[in-house]
Amino acid sequence: MSEIIKTTAIVLNSVPCSVDAARDLELFSPEMGKFFARARGVEKPKAKLAAATQPFCFGEFSLAERGGRYTITDVYVHDTFFQLAYNLDSFVVGSSLLEITSKLAQTGEENLSLFKLLLTALKVMAYEKVNPSAVFIKFIIESLAISGYGLNFKKCNGCGKSLDDQNSASLIYESGGVLCHGCGQHTDSVKLSASEWQTLKQIVDCDIDSLAVLNDQNFSREILVSLMKDMTKQFYFRTSEKLKSLDKYF
Numbered sequence: 001m002s003e004i005i006k007t008t009a010i011v012l013n014s015v016p017c018s019v020d021a022a023r024d025l026e027l028f029s030p031e032m033g034k035f036f037a038r039a040r041g042v043e044k045p046k047a048k049l050a051a052a053t054q055p056f057c058f059g060e061f062s063l064a065e066r067g068g069r070y071t072i073t074d075v076y077v078h079d080t081f082f083q084l085a086y087n088l089d090s091f092v093v094g095s096s097l098l099e100i101t102s103k104l105a106q107t108g109e110e111n112l113s114l115f116k117l118l119l120t121a122l123k124v125m126a127y128e129k130v131n132p133s134a135v136f137i138k139f140i141i142e143s144l145a146i147s148g149y150g151l152n153f154k155k156c157n158g159c160g161k162s163l164d165d166q167n168s169a170s171l172i173y174e175s176g177g178v179l180c181h182g183c184g185q186h187t188d189s190v191k192l193s194a195s196e197w198q199t200l201k202q203i204v205d206c207d208i209d210s211l212a213v214l215n216d217q218n219f220s221r222e223i224l225v226s227l228m229k230d231m232t233k234q235f236y237f238r239t240s241e242k243l244k245s246l247d248k249y250f
């Protein structure tokens with residue numbers, strides 16, 4: 001008899017498997033980190049666990065372990081975040097957050113901060129209709145910080161001057177990330193316009209679960225898209241990982 005383990009988790013990825021009408025899932029749990037498990041029989045019509053084995057599903061998973069492999073025996077679903085599918089931008093960003101988490105989470109490594117961040121990001125997009133681009137930008141910044149690749153938005157990486165009263169700034173690819181206007185002028189960096197910097201600062205200064213307060217800001221789509229690209233680049237330069245889920249958009 002194998003022992004049953006119970007853990008809270010979010011499904012990051014799910015692919016059909018050639019045997020047993022099964023799906024192979026990639027899951028992320030605050031206690032177990034990233035792990036893989038097979039759900040048998042879920043491809044059959046009316047399978048009880050079918051909805052629980054799709055990406056975004058957040059629930060309490062019961063797992064049987066045998067020889068280091070997990071099989072899902074039951075799931076108590078807390079949320080499937082199906083609302084994300086009603087809005088293409090939310091769905092695309094949501095999928096990219098699952099991918100970023102998959103790249104940052106380590107197998108067998110506890111990571112409550114990243115788990116909370118992902119769950120909150122999905123909730124604010126699904127229920128508070130927060131602009132998905134703002135959620136994406138915030139998520140990259142926070143998830144990189146949790147993973148030890150944080151950008152310092154408080155002080156210039158070059159001269160150490162406070163960035164609080166700067167009208168614009170630059171992002172650099174190496175080290176801590178942000179330069180004041182002066183230092184940015186003579187360094188290879190991505191120069192942010194005054195409005196890009198203001199928008200970025202507002203997102204940085206706001207907690208992820210309060211992002212809804214920015215809903216009335218009417219951020220320009222162009223600025224948000226440009227900041228999303230900059231953050232995707234920051235992610236790449238810090239982790240050497242490309243985000244496939246955004247490939248056709250950027």
Ligand SMILES: [Zn+2]
Pocket residue numbers: 156157158159160161179180181182183184
């Ligand atoms: Zn400086």
